[in-house]
Amino acid sequence: MAVCFYLISCAGAVSEKGSYSKKPIEIHKIVVLPMFTSPEVRDEISVERGRFLTSELYQELNNRIKGITIVALGSSTDEFIKLKEENPERGYVNLAMEVGKNLNSDSVLIGNISTFREREGGELGTASPASVAFGVQLINPNNGERLWEDYYAETQETLLQNVTKIGKFFKRKGKWITANQLAKEGVIEVVDNLAEFLGQP
Numbered sequence: 001m002a003v004c005f006y007l008i009s010c011a012g013a014v015s016e017k018g019s020y021s022k023k024p025i026e027i028h029k030i031v032v033l034p035m036f037t038s039p040e041v042r043d044e045i046s047v048e049r050g051r052f053l054t055s056e057l058y059q060e061l062n063n064r065i066k067g068i069t070i071v072a073l074g075s076s077t078d079e080f081i082k083l084k085e086e087n088p089e090r091g092y093v094n095l096a097m098e099v100g101k102n103l104n105s106d107s108v109l110i111g112n113i114s115t116f117r118e119r120e121g122g123e124l125g126t127a128s129p130a131s132v133a134f135g136v137q138l139i140n141p142n143n144g145e146r147l148w149e150d151y152y153a154e155t156q157e158t159l160l161q162n163v164t165k166i167g168k169f170f171k172r173k174g175k176w177i178t179a180n181q182l183a184k185e186g187v188i189e190v191v192d193n194l195a196e197f198l199g200q201p
Helices: 002-009 047-064 073-086 092-102 163-171 179-197
Strands: 012-017 029-032 107-117 120-122 125-128 131-139 146-157
Touching (some): 029 047, 047 073, 047 107, 047 179, 073 092, 092 131, 107 146, 107 179, 146 179
Parallel strands (some): 029 107
Antiparallel strands (some): 120 125, 131 146
16 A cells, blocks of 8 residues: 555646747758746746756757857856947847847757746755746748747646556656756756757657
C-alpha cells in the first residue's frame, strides 16, 4: 500500500505546447537575448531565474542545433544592455531587432517568462509543486517577422491526477522536482521543437 501511494503521489505533469509552422527555413546565425519578464509577474520572478533560464536555453541550443552559429550569449547580452541604456524607452522586440542587425544575424531568439514557482516541500512530498511557463519566438531582425514560436507550461502533478504522464514519472524516479529541473526539461523540449522546425534530425 505504501509503495502504491508513493507511485500515485509524485510525478505526473500537466504540460502545454504552442503551435508553429512545420515548414523549415534557412537560418545561418541565431542571437539569443535575455528572457523578458512581464511587469505583472516581475516581483514574483527573480532576475536570477531569468538568467538561469536564458543560460539553459543558450547551452541547449549549442548542444542541439548543428550547422548554425549561435552568437555568444555574453556578446548578445552586452549589446542588448548597451542599447537599452542608450534607449530606455524602446521596447523589447524593437531592441531585439537592433541587436540582431548589429551582430549581423538573420534571426533573434527572444522569450518571455510568465511563471517560475518553486515547489514547497522536498522531493518525496510537497505542499505545492514546481510550476514553470515560458514562451519563445524566433524573429527576423530586419522586419520583426515571427519565424517560429513555441510555448511551454508545466505544473507537476501526481500520477493519479494525470496518468498519461507516466513516462515523465519514471524519468523523474517518482520524485517531486525543483523549478530549475522543470525549466531544464522545458528548454530541452522547446529546443527539440526548434530543431525540428529547422529541418534538423
